[in-house]
Amino acid sequence: MNRNRTQALSVADLDLASPDGPVLSFRPAPGGPPAVAGDVYALVRLRGRPAATVLGHVPEGADPAEVLAALARPRLTRPAGEPEASGGEPEDPASAPAASAGETAASANEPAAPANGSAVPSDRPESVPPRASVVVATRDRADQLARALDSLLDQDHPDYEIVVVDNAPRSSDTEQLVANKYGGRVTYVREDTPGLAVAHNTGLAHARGEVVAFTDDDVVADPHWLTALTAPFAADPRLGCVTGLILPARLRTPAQILLESHGGFAKGFAPRLYDPLRPPADEPLFPFTAGSFGSGANMAFRAWALKAAGGFDPATGTGTAARGGDDLYAFVAVLSAGFRLRYTADALVWHHHRETWQDLRNQAYGYGAGLTAYLTATLVRRPALLPALLARLPRGLVYAKNMTAHREAAGGGVPGEHGAPTHPWPRSLSRLERRGMIYGPIGYAKARLRMRGAR
Incomplete structure (x- = not known):
């Protein structure tokens, strides 16, 4: 191609x-x-x-x-119940989302926005959102960080703080930026051990909010983002995690368009609730298809629930040999601890995808590695889940094969449209994803050994 x-x-x-x-x-x-x-x-x-x-x-x-x-x-x-051409199960008319894309609510009693958009769905409660902390992990990207912080300081949430975790920095640029431009409004924390999960755990330890939201230094947050992401916690005491919508801020290079065409970070517009007591019928691999729950650039946790689940695995994530998977691990850890996870498109951030072809190659490999690294981490730290994983293994292999498959241009649809893989994915990137999946467990093992050596 x-x-x-x-x-x-x-x-x-x-x-x-x-x-x-x-x-x-x-x-x-x-x-x-x-x-x-x-x-x-x-x-x-x-x-x-x-x-x-x-x-x-x-x-x-x-x-x-x-x-x-x-x-x-x-x-x-x-009309409610009419799926897109790409397929999907028809929905009950009473719970049809505002923009159907063949998606269904994960629980039968979870109503989505009606087709006429006239009512307020259950994923935007009227209750006051709890006090929140926003954690942004960064490393040597002060210019991008400033853009993200400007948007985070413009939120309509009534009570929140921002914590910047400077992860293994090679210069003092981030520290100086926070001190000179955001002094008194943003808390700066330095974490010298490299790794996104380590940085997130450090941010969690310094956060004072009841809910801790995590985002990246390459996003611009919608003004209502934090309120929409945290308000569901006030309405549902069993809720442990909420994830939100991630859309591309730019689509100007072939690499950016291909990433978004491969699915990007978008998870659709229908609200979903994932309950470990009521596994979704349309996800037979639940809870191991964690990539469908959300992404690390837009997620929030009830602080004590995340701590009770053990936090992030420090041997996962960007900056470690595992290459990724820290967010996926946390999603499954919280669900496995009995908490529920909600996805809401109301919580929106705009993500600046990497621009070059080499960036995309690195991401493709990292996605594959992160997937199997997080599964390895889950089994190492939660061995009780082994029987459930083995029972789902045959379907899981088919799912992974389809997810990473080479695709010629099929036309139609919208780049990043959830559940509609109708856009091209080059054979070279497909191979890189699969190579990454083979490497993931090895990378995780290397990262654990390095963490032990550092301690």
Whole structure:
């Protein structure tokens, strides 16, 4: 595949009054250039709430907002129970999400947004969100960190703090940035042991909030992000974790577009509740398909629940030989401890995907390694789960094979659309993912040995 054929896309943010109503606002993704003409990828909101994504071509001289709104309306007004062409189980009309993509609620009693968008679904409680701490782990990326912190300081949450964990820094740039620009508003903590999970555990130890949210230094958080991510904890005492929607801030290079086409970080727009007491019928590999629960750039935990589950495994994550898997491990650890996990698209961050082909190669390998590293960590630290994993192993191998498969361009759909792998994935990247999966357990073992040596 000629990766240079992939054309740049503008990224926009479109807000509609209702599925068939007028345009309320149209703007570029945070910090991006205006979308005027050409191919445009857009988030579609209904009165501010994320509802769908669309991809369309805007002709020269046309109103981009109206062109994209026309493309979005059929997705927003599809009759309840009618799945997308990509497949999926029909839903009960009483619990149809605002933008159906063949997704179903994980529990039968978990209503999603109605098709007309007129009611408030159960994933946005009216209760006051609990006090929160936001932990941002970073390493030598002060410019990106500043962009993220500016958005985090602009949240509408009533009571929160921000903790920056400077992980094994090679310079004092991050410390100086926090002291000079954010002094008194952001807490700086230095952690010299490399590894994202170690940094997250350090942030958890310094956090004073009832709920601890984690995000990355390469995101821009929507102003309502933290409120939407933490409010569900006030409404559900059994909730241990909440994850949110991650959309691309830029799609200007072939590598960025391919990553998003492979699924990116998006998990759809239907709210989901994962309950270990009521395993979802549409996920026979539950809870081991942790990648479907969310991603580390947008997650929050009830602080005592995460601590009770043992926190993050320090031998996982970026910066270790395991290459990743720290977030996946934490999701399964919290579920295994009996807590519930909720996904809500209302909690939105815009992610700056890496731009180069080598970055994408590294990510493909890291995703594969992180997957099997986290599974290894789960079995090492929670051996009681071994029978459940062995019972799911045959299906799991098929799932992994399909997830990493080479795909030719099939057309249709939207890059990153949850559950619709209709976009290309080069054979070279498919091979790298699978090589990473073979390496993952070895990487985890190396990381554990290094951690013991460091202690």
